[in-house]
Amino acid sequence: xxxxxxxxxxxxxxxxxxxxxxxxxxxxxxxxxxxxxxxxxxxxxxxxxxxxxxxxxxxxxxxxxxxxxxxxxxxxxxxxxxxxxxxxxxxxxxxxxxxxxxxxxxxxxxxxx
Amino acid sequence: xxxxxxxxxxxxxxxxxxxxxxxxxxxxxxxxxxxxxxxxxxxxxxxxxxxxxxxxxxxxxxxxxxxxxxxxxxxxxxxxxxxxxxxxxxxxxxxxxxxxxxxxxxxxxxxxx
Numbered sequence: 001x002x003x004x005x006x007x008x009x010x011x012x013x014x015x016x017x018x019x020x021x022x023x024x025x026x027x028x029x030x031x032x033x034x035x036x037x038x039x040x041x042x043x044x045x046x047x048x049x050x051x052x053x054x055x056x057x058x059x060x061x062x063x064x065x066x067x068x069x070x071x072x073x074x075x076x077x078x079x080x081x082x083x084x085x086x087x088x089x090x091x092x093x094x095x096x097x098x099x100x101x102x103x104x105x106x107x108x109x110x111x112x113x
Numbered sequence: 114x115x116x117x118x119x120x121x122x123x124x125x126x127x128x129x130x131x132x133x134x135x136x137x138x139x140x141x142x143x144x145x146x147x148x149x150x151x152x153x154x155x156x157x158x159x160x161x162x163x164x165x166x167x168x169x170x171x172x173x174x175x176x177x178x179x180x181x182x183x184x185x186x187x188x189x190x191x192x193x194x195x196x197x198x199x200x201x202x203x204x205x206x207x208x209x210x211x212x213x214x215x216x217x218x219x220x221x222x223x224x225x226x
Contacts, residue, residue: 042216042219093156
């Protein structure tokens with residue numbers, strides 16, 4: 001069974017540009033989460049999807065961040081326009097069918113210059 | 114959500130047993146204790162979860178005293194590949210729940226040859 005995959009693994013963009021991160025959860029996992037860790041800080045929750053619906057987006061920092069999960073499969077997280085403080089590692093996780101264990105992707109390292 | 118306190122870092126030598134203790138003085142009745150492991154450039158990986166007493170799996174043991182205000186992750190006979198950050202999480206994210214995870218600062222374990 002393939003794990004959670006994220007693309008790209010690294011992204012370097014200029015301030016003001018747009019970046020879209022993608023997460024493919026493990027097939028069949030209804031719950032999908034986005035987390036991020038900015039430099040020197042702890043891993044923080046961003047939002048939670050149940051299938052295609054946003055269950056909890058209380059961790060989204062501002063309206064420059066837009067997450068979608070059309071069709072309830074893969075998810076995208078778009079940052080527009082990117083700011084310097086958005087730099088960090090963005091993790092995606094999905095939960096197995098019995099909600100017993102969260103599986104994380106390897107993360108996308110975003111650098112805004 | 115209960116706040117957790119862990120040592121920032123620990124060093125050990127190959128073949129030794131490592132015990133990482135986490136304090137969670139305000140743990141709630143419904144809270145479970147979960148430990149995650151994170152290698153560089155990877156997402157966190159579930160290690161073990163418990164509610165009270167002792168839990169053991171193929172990777173580690175988790176000791177929880179009766180008052181549940183702390184817990185100790187025990188790694189038997191560590192190897193160089195166990196070098197990672199270990200996170201202690203406390204919350205009502207028990208198996209069957211799909212709640213978000215709350216990460217603290219973690220403990221950087223370095224295993225020396």
